Amino acid sequence: MGKTWMITGVSSGFGREMAEQLLERGDVVIGTVRDEGKVGDLIERYPDTFDCRLLDVTDVPALQRTVRDAFERHGRIDVVVSNAGYGLFGCAEELSDAEIDHIVATNLVxxxxxxxxxxxxxxxxxxxxxxxxxxxxxxxxxxxNSMYHATKFGIEGFCEAVAQEVAQFNIGVTMVEPGGARTEFRYGSAKVADLMPEYESCHGFLTMLDASKGLAPGDPKRMAERIIASADQEPAPLRMVLGSQALAATIERLETRLADFKTQTELAASTDF
Known part of the structure; x- marks a missing residue:
């Protein structure tokens, strides 16, 4: 039996790829976009199973109305996918207050x-x-990439706590941690701050954002397939790392962090009563 999904940000990237795969297999998708024109083909091809909603996730009252209306209309939504977001590149000193506020409002809040x-x-x-x-x-x-990291470190702390709160209600929570993928996130939607020559040594990301300098290794289609399949896993996986480079970098960083913590045994104990 098909599922009903609600996905924010289906006009591009993983949201678009997931929506296409789900609709093709016969599931119902409630997808939010800021511009209906970007999903006009899905609206035309799937008039009965694609429920397109206009939404800017930074508008909290509108977001709350959209979620309420979606559940009331469809009765049951099996999977909610918080996907809307973007990358912001620039060192902390290079970022404007407006850029900081907007990425926090989008990716985190x-x-x-x-x-x-x-x-x-x-x-x-x-x-x-x-x-x-x-x-x-x-x-x-x-x-x-400090503000992007701030939003992602932050949302994972929120989700890890929420997962423990709602497990008693048969609600599973999964955080998906993809590596670089060939989506508009990297080659279209990423924002770049007003860069300063003083931080030129930190601007290597400009090469990463230039598709002519080489493409990311991640296949969005395969990644979307794995994300969709995770909805049937029991229990829900708390975290899913997608991409071999991403997993290697994550393990290396966590091992370094753990080794550092282990050097602090005496220091930590020295502050106990």
């Missing part, structure tokens, strides 16, 4: 409010699945 607003409906229907699109950048931080 928007995701928190989407999940929080969905919880009472998922609980009332006896369970469901929450999928938060994160990044291996929630585990590994690089220069000139």
């Amino acid at each position: 928007g995701s928190i409010q989407f999940i929080k607003t969905s919880l009472p409906y998922l609980r009332a229907q006896g369970g469901g699945r929450i999928i938060q699109m994160s990044s291996y950048g929630a585990q590994v931080a690089y220069p000139a």
Whole structure:
């Protein structure tokens, strides 16, 4: 039996790829976009199973209305996917206040409010699945990406706590941590701050954002397939790393962090009563 999914940000990237795969197999998708024109083909091809909603996730009241209306119209939503987000590149000093506020409102607050607003409906229907699109950048931080990392480290702390709160209601939570993929996230939607020559040594990301200098290794189609399949896993995987480079970098960074913590045994104990 098919599932009903609600996915934020289906006009491009993983959201678009997931929506296409789900609709093709016969599932129902409630997808949010900021511009209906970008999904006009899906609206035309799937008039009965694609419920397109206009939404900017930084508009919290509108987000709450959209979630409420979606659950009331469809009765049950099996999987909610918090996908809307973007990358912001630039060192901390290079970022404007407006750039900082907007990425926090989109990647962090928007995701928190989407999940929080969905919880009472998922609980009332006896369970469901929450999928938060994160990044291996929630585990590994690089220069000139501080605010993106801040939002991803933040949303993972939120989701890890929420997962423990709602397990009793048969609600599973999965954080997806992809590595570099050939999506518009890297080659279209990424924002770049007003760069300063003083930080030129940290601007290596400009090469990464230039498709002519080489493409990311991740296949969005395969990644979307794995994300979709995770909704059927029991219990829900708390984290999924997608991409061999992402997994290697994550393990290396966590091992370094753990080794550092282990040197602090005496220091930590020295502050106890």
